[in-house]
Amino acid sequence: MGADHTRPAPSAPPGVRRILVATVVPLFVATLIAALALWPWDAPEAAPGTDPPRHHGTVTRVVTEPCPPAPEVPEGAPGAAAGPCGTVTVRVDDGPDAGQQVETPVPAGPGAPKVAVGDEIVLVQLTDPADPSVSTYNIAEHQRGEPLLWLVALFAAAIVAFGRWRGLAALAGLAASFAILLTFVLPGISAGRSPLLVAVVGAALIMFVVLYLTHGVTAQTSVAVLGTLGSLVLTGLLGTIATAATHLTGFGTEDATTLSMFQADVDLHGLLLAGIIIGSLGVLDDVTVTQAATVSELAHANPGLSRAQLYRAATRVGRAHIASTVNTIVLAYAGASLPVLLLLTADSRAVTQILTSEFLAQEIVRSAVATLGLIAAVPLTTGLAALVTTAGRRAGGSADDGASPTPPAPRPAADRSEALEALSGPRAGNAPSAAPSGWPDRDGSTDTAW
Template structure:
């Protein structure tokens, strides 16, 4: 699966044995821990009636003035009117049904030809009386085309490596949806579930995407060590700042539906899972950098390899830190707008639960990335230089290098004349 990757210099048999003896037990321990933490039953479904949802197509939109109400005597609360929808599913499939025009904050704006989702509402007093409302647009078809374009672009550009990357992405989501989320939802402690899930993702994705080699094994060990550092720092930071995990509306809503979920542990789990993707990038880059430097200049010592690759790592980290902060800022734009409109002092805003949580998340993820560079680079330098001949030993060998050419031979080579040919008159002058 890694045949199309740039070939790395083969490690010595002794180094390969050491890596196998290190990585295989860690993988076995990860699998055993996953089996021990595997949810025996899924989370209990949240209460509430399951409202039927059906697909349909908008065939007509009729707007009309809104009637006056006590809250709005002028009748400006709108839009008002009816929407005719051709139902594709449910008991009225193939018929035209009428719904009110969606109104209110976040209501979808519909036009003729739009694919929508209808919710079927039944009158509790008379189950035979029902009505329909438009819940949202039907996004399945556009999403399928977007995912198909995404996959085609990755495979067209990356070829076999792109196909392996898609397989790794599918495996990541399978582990998240099949193990991590059900395990936390079933009441398991989020932190160990996240650590084991991240380790499983790391093993599968790295070896599937980059092939089974000493270079990949170094990246695996570097990623695993950095995840441990991230988990320890996250535990210390959330404890020192007394974060509870109730820093967002989603967490508060989750606590109402599933009161047994440890939101503090869920915060730590989010930090670890969120750091994994960037950690993979850094550790793979550092391992590959050391390998390529050693291939370009086999005479570099272990210390020289470490220093040169660390300089590359510093540049990489400088750009990655900005990526992490901007990613969190982009996902929290509504929160940042609320902060701008907040009239409290800046110090009080920065130390509040919801913003302190984001600061801790960004800082801990960055510290884990910084730790990944020297750790992975040192491992890669040791593995790359282990077992190779020392330069002094190679120089001492009489067959290692041909004797230096004499003065006449060098002049003949510069003049373009073969050895033994008589020199021309022009050459003599």
């Protein structure tokens, strides 16, 4: 996440470090206090599941056969789905029937898994209500544990191989993010806390842990933290205003409607805002870390740059970054909502009615608010980084503690005409020759000195 620089950033002057500590530490303490106050200590325990038991199995035989003729249906009514039909023999790997061979019907219908001999699948055990001693099995889905483990292992190995210790720290930050989401954010929302407040506190907690763990405790990281936190608060305010202005209720998706049936006390409008906050965090910290690193690298490359010059140069980098990241945000939301977008081709309503409907207006607001928060992060973080980087400089360009290097002494200037004369002059041992006609007149040249 963000830029990675193996060379440590120049140390900030002591006065600047004291100001950053006096700013960041109270914010971190306030975040911890808010997290403890919102922590779901009284979260209800999950009710015992009423779903039928599931067991692992391995397909040993598949027999397909023609499907029986479907009963006649009235004209215009949807007909029965055609096949496949037959039986599948499965060896049960765990549960009370472990080791036994059972027969199940070939999975059929929309989304049914396609099985072959040797496939590892998940069986659902169904009990006959009239006779609990009689049970049957159906194939639910494939086992995905092993391929997922290999994929995660490849993912982790690639990050560590490329990033080394920094990649290992990034993996630790990713684990911390999931831990905060699973232990604080999701249980807090399920317990009836304000989704927006829980999301802001949870995002701030993730930001503190991940940024300092991944990029180190430096002034540059502290600038990125402040820029990210300010942008998150602004994103929350913009999201609140935008959802209120567009009268979004949060019931724009089937998932939200289903959730309201199981947990009626969840504020779906606040849940929509919480999703915007959490979704924006991953892109915001990338932009803020990059901008803070850009200012630091520019100041290191040219210590003579003024605060305004640093800001303008780093902002140009930020504009290029934003131009590509905006498209990333929109495409990310579009990819996540692709089934919803496909309804545009199947809906007979006018395009304007579809675009202003709840389910699509929700995605438009989500993308627009996240983009506005992202754009605000660039000038905010760049300005803070420029202030911190140039703070404590003397007139000669050095910091108060002498940590910043002084600019290298300029090379003595040489007249360009003298250099041209040396280039066009005779080599040792050769007869002199006239200068080529293409050389400019040294007396009439208006070029500045080299």
